[in-house]
Amino acid sequence: MTRIVAGTAGGRRLRVPPKGTRPTSDRVREALFSSLEAAFDLDGARVLDLYAGSGALGFEALSRGAGHATFVESDRRAADVLKGNAKELGFGDVVIVNRTAEAFVAVEGEKFDVVFADPPYAVGDEELAKVLAGIVPRLAGEAVLIVERASRSGEPVWPEGVESLRAKRYGDTAVYWGQVRSDG
Template identity: 40%
Template sequence: MAAQQKNQLRIIGGECRRRIVHFPDGDGLRPTPDRVRETLFNWLGQDLTGKRCLDLFAGSGALGFEAGSRNAARVVMVEKSKPVHAVLTANRSTLKLDRVELVHADAMSWLARSNDSFDVAFVDPPYASDLLLPTLTALLPRLAPGARVYAETADWSGLEAALAGWTVLREGRAGTVHYRLLTPA
């Protein structure tokens, strides 16, 4: 297999499998690696038919497009960077994933005004931010019963006490990526 080019990724499953999407250079923009996405979607199940998914801090779109490719009923991707949002729009068009909705907004502001409910949420804020825990707290009222939340960070140390309201279903690490699959306790 050819080496992956800079600023592109491939969708690894579903109807868009093997399709390439591009993303711009961005401060802190780091797509979830193929290996981690493969593990995550093994945990969630390969087919997300009927699931309502939320991709906060969408960035490259790796997780949201992957969910859309795997037949999620609805995917809402929230991204505040205007140039990144524009590329996400172009990629959605290229992939022909009409069930993916793109929102140009700050993730925390959008969560505060949203009344939607989701079965699966992807929370992958910039590692240099302190947004992971506030986002998980703000996300709780938006989760359907039995919802699953993928959370990614560079380091979970210091965050354990704040996760008291969550059950860790699975966890893994790939290089600097530390990730967990959570559900509300």
């Protein structure tokens, strides 16, 4: 069972697509958001949840005060589950995009303060590097990127303009943080 850990929707359950996704565990989300809230103000933040699956990361951010979330998911069944979760939770400012992360970052659009990328573990380093590089023009000043991968995969290649902040392992899962450099 996947649930929202804290905030206005704390304790509420999320439906999970029947197959093909690997929701971030409650333990990892709790630790990730404790760190995120200690370092950054989520209040009103614009959040992007790439490879969204059930939307656990984006919905957790909304529950903790983010003002908007865009969920990008290529699998139609998972996108339908996302729509159901958004309706059930009652969050208003939600956009669900049913396309690949690569296609989403290839077009111009709104800017984001926090980006979560939790690709399937099978997504290779080169493919992930292209997605991360593609999202850079859509990052607000000092935006944070959080990438979840299998711990055996290693840190992602951060694009130009993004610096590595920290990395944390949780068993088979590793979470990597990057931030837009403020060159001022």
